[in-house]
Amino acid sequence: MSGSRQAAWATWLRLALFALPIALLVFLPVYLIDPYSVFGPHSIVSASIRENYRTRINSVLFKVHAYTLDPSADIILGDSQLAQLPEDVIDRAARRRISNMAYYGASLTEAMQTFWLAAASTHLRQVYFGGDFHLITMSPLENAQDRVTSSKRLLADKSQYFVDHDVLEATWAAGRAQFLGLETDYSPQTSREEFWKLQLNTVIKPTERMDPRMVADLRTMVDYCRTHGIQFVFVLPPQHGDVRKRIEQAGLHDDYESVMSQLQALAEVWDCDVDSEITTDRRQFADPFHLTKEAAVRVAADIWSDRSVYCRHLAWRGQQRMAQAAAESAAGPQL
């Protein structure tokens, strides 16, 4: 072998040596901890710790992966307000399996992308689309966030799992918690009162409007359900009364009513954002938009029970019109 060829092979060897620490310090821990259970249920870190961090860092990747492995016919879509409702409580109340595919920090785009993912994975039966006024009126900029598509891409080429920012962060946090007992604190570093005010003022902005393109996309989704015999329900999650006050203060009363009207024109609505013992009691909420764990259990059990006390069921206006037309034609021509 010539000297130059030997030197070239030595360079390859140096490259392997260079890559070795990366493999040992990054790839191996990711594989062994596997925070999103992409390589199976086994891990050197407990399931509860992994669940804690994957949910906080990126709840989309795990849910998309789990759903594609085992899709269910009934799904819940939406953001954190629905995501926080425990799946096992919902299943018991509904007496069937319903996959909670709502995500923390979700955009409307992500909720709709999840719908199409589910529709492509299985024959859907029921879709509960959860969203408050803020989610429905999310600005086009905020709606650009789409972790569903990026999760699908990652799962299609699993080698990306080893270099994904969220996976690395979850691996680090879970590993620290398991082996060093050091918890990573993701909770807000302010008092409850301050956070309450901050949430109200930053989430509800006076510029909230329904994006016509999103309305069109929602309509496409609902129409798909109607033509494929899938029951579609909008669920307006319970929020503390302060949110409604803030909406009024921001001069968005008419917009709120318009959103409600548009949703009802599209499909059946379960409106849980009404005065109830939950929505009038601050103690039931961690912040104006999110329930405490205990309240979330109660609400989840209530919404999917046969007789909800926290929500009112509003029929789809189209159905009302159809029923009216049917009644008129049955009565025959009026003289």
Added chain:
Amino acid sequence: MELISPYSAAFAAAAALVFHASPPRLRGATLSAVSLSFCALVSSAAAVALATATGFTYLIGRALDGSRGGLGRGSWLSLGVLVLFGHLVAVKTAGAAALGNSFTAIVVAGFGASYYTFKLLSYLLDVYWRRYPAWSSAIDFLACVTFFPQMPAGPIQRPSEFVTTGWTLPDAEQLSAAFRRILLGLMKKLLVADQLASITAPIAAAQPAQWHLVWLLAYLYPIQLYADFSGLADIAIGCAALFGIRSPENFDHPFFVYNISTYWRKWHMTLTRWLGDYVFTPLRMATRNLGNGGLVLSICMNMVLIGLWHAITVGCLLFGVAHGIFLSLDALTTQWRRRLYRRRPGAAAAARALGPVIVYHMVAFALLIFGTTSVHEAARLLIDWVRGLQELGSSIGELFAWVGRRHCLYVSVALTAFVAYELAGFARANGRGGTWRWIEIPSWPRPVRWAGYYAAIALIMLGRGASSRFIYVRF
């Protein structure tokens, strides 16, 4: 398979190792097999299309070379050109439509089609013009055309520039340089282009609702595109060097220029050279009796073709027309400007100072209308760019609120570092960079070098968000 992932990196490293271990006479076959496998991993249909087009062109090339009677040389050439153009249109339009016209469908159906078709066309034209004889080895020809590092987004390396003699392996120094080039490309793509995309992509998608942010899109997109495309070119050139192939450069600091014609000599150089040789020069020769009218016609035709090469859309057509007008004005006023600068040195100094700014605005103008679907939409975007500048303060405030101050700071740092790096490279390339010698990484001691590489990899892993796809892969 994603183009940037540990999987594709492992594929490239394994392919290079197999190539190095192969005996010289089998290296062409090894490279062909590896390249077609890469293409098949993206799309088996694309691999079949590529192999078929290459085989067809090889046979037409042989026929052109040996043509005496029967079908004339012109007929063989016409047949070859027609079939290749038909092939390009078919895989880019019919294939994508069949797969749903999504980004993925377009990439999968037309994977590398624009790039390899141009390679094949130049080969047939060169053989026809007897610039060189047709290749005798079908295997070497296949290796040249299908060479996988150049498949996603060029550079367009013509068969005449692809040296296969002996398939010489790179030495240790060349290998190290290749790895550094790949790392540089990854940094450009993941740390600069993708970070800018996290701002520009939502703004583009949010039009016309977020009209007051169009100015941000206009100013950031050219840098994003440059970081994205030149990053991919760096990766391709570095990967090619692992196989001992010297790829042509595709960029030469295009934004540090004084006029738009120089910009086009430094941006996507292999495409502009290709079109210059095979479109502009023949056109100019044919229209030389028409004076300046012929010059303008040749320039505009050339630029419209560059626009339409990207996609057959109104936006791409307008992009070509805009650049055709810019270049024509530049060409028609060259003599006048030279005389002016000789008479008034102050004007020359002003042109040197303002030239890059004006060129950047021209590029931003054309890129803004590049993605539009109608003249009306293009006009609206241009008006919004100007209108938005009047609301600079509030839109910056909105930007901070939307992406967060931390991310804004991160993007600003990445952008500043990239511009500084480009400036240093430009100064070095022009012999004015004595003080910038420290950026020559090979001169660093090995521990410092390795620490730098590890730091770069850590930055790439931790600093990246969700990677967006390479913009130029779709063409």
